[in-house]
Amino acid sequence: MSEDPFVRHRNLLFTVAYEMLGSAVDAEDVVQETWLRWAEVDHSEVQHPRAYLVRIVTRQALNRVRTMARRREEYVGEWLPEPLLTAPDVADDIELAESVSMAMMTVLETLGPTERAVFVLREVFDTPYDEIAEAVGKSSATVRQIALRARNHVAARRPRVAVDRDEQRAVVERFLAAVQTGDVQGLLAVLAPDVVLKADGGGIAQAIRKPLSGSDPVARLLSNFALIAPGGVVEMVWINGAPAARIEVQGELTAVSLVFEGDRIARIYAMRNPHKLTGLVGETALSRDVTA
Incomplete structure (x- = not known):
């Protein structure tokens, strides 16, 4: 059959x-x-x-x-x-x-x-x-x-500007290491000067309400993670087909997706709304199925 x-x-x-x-x-x-x-x-x-x-x-x-x-x-x-x-x-x-x-x-x-x-x-x-x-x-x-x-x-x-996946992964690893240790200079080294950070909390989870622009303010905001979440778990995962981050602090999840231009991070999207994080429970099978 x-x-x-x-x-x-x-x-x-x-x-x-x-x-x-x-x-x-x-x-x-x-x-x-x-x-x-x-x-x-x-x-x-x-x-x-x-x-x-x-x-x-x-x-x-x-x-x-x-x-x-x-x-x-x-x-x-x-x-x-x-x-x-x-x-x-x-x-x-x-x-x-x-x-x-x-x-x-x-x-x-x-x-x-x-x-x-x-x-x-x-x-x-x-x-x-x-x-x-x-x-x-x-x-x-x-x-x-x-x-x-x-x-x-x-x-x-x-x-x-496209960038090689292996190079992306290396930049993500440096980014996450800098976030975990609160290394502002390490963050500045991987962020584009005009980087933009957006967060989605949906009014449920704490998140900045408006986009934050510029490598210096973004780096300083991210460097606070090491101070406010010393027991947080940060790991690299694949989100939407690209290297990204999964962060867990006291049972609360955050998915961090990154957009690259060259070898720098140009956009950071932090999803904190728990209702929109069901896609992190397990891998989603995607397909273009163009030859079917």
């Missing part, structure tokens, strides 16, 4: 929903909604199950955006995408790793819902324009225009 198409493509469907929504919890809900609709369909009449399932998950994700917009209006402080603990081999698929990186996820947040859906489906999953058009309810010509606009928007905002 052949494997059910939904089961075979489940990781792909979750990845599509997550990249469209920036929320692992909402993406999981969308996948479950997709399963319920798939269960009601006569599978023998579906000629291309993968395309059909991607269409359902796209429509469900776009519906979910409205609910998320209402939640964000009431959100306290900075809103950041939910981090996901991933296996190191996610980095082996360069396009997948870049598409789920925190750098890309934050850029995708600046797109409108339809633009984001079109960009993700076309640029990440290589979905044909006619299939995207059917999924988002637009003509193929309109989808091509949206794709071009979204591509230019993203290109203007994504980090321009």
Whole structure:
């Protein structure tokens, strides 16, 4: 008996929903909604199950955006995408790793819902324009225009300097060692001069409410960790396909994602909202599934 198409493509469907929504919890809900609709369909009449399932998950994700917009209006402080603990081999698929990186996820947040859906489906999953058009309810010509606009928007905002993963890992190790020891000079050595730190506490966990800019103030803030959390556990993990940090202090978790420009850390995203840290419980399987 052949494997059910939904089961075979489940990781792909979750990845599509997550990249469209920036929320692992909402993406999981969308996948479950997709399963319920798939269960009601006569599978023998579906000629291309993968395309059909991607269409359902796209429509469900776009519906979910409205609910998320209402939640964000009431959100306290900075809103950041939910981090996901991933296996190191996610980095082996360069396009997948870049598409789920925190750098890309934050850029995708600046797109409108339809633009984001079109960009993700076309640029990440290589979905044909006619299939995207059917999924988002637009003509193929309109989808091509949206794709071009979204591509230019993203290109203007994504980090321009790529850095080797091994080099990233070495910088992260130096960064974490400096944080643990309160070494301000060590931090200044790995931070870009115009580094920006953003934290998401959601009004639940303590976090700075506004972005902090500049290597000196960021380094001094981070150096306080050694003083206020002497028993804290700091370890390097892979988050969203890149080297990152998991910090635990008295049972409270923080996920620290880093964005590089060259060999310096240009952006630091600290997720402290416990409701948005469920993705750190275990590794999330992601897939582009482009050859399926």
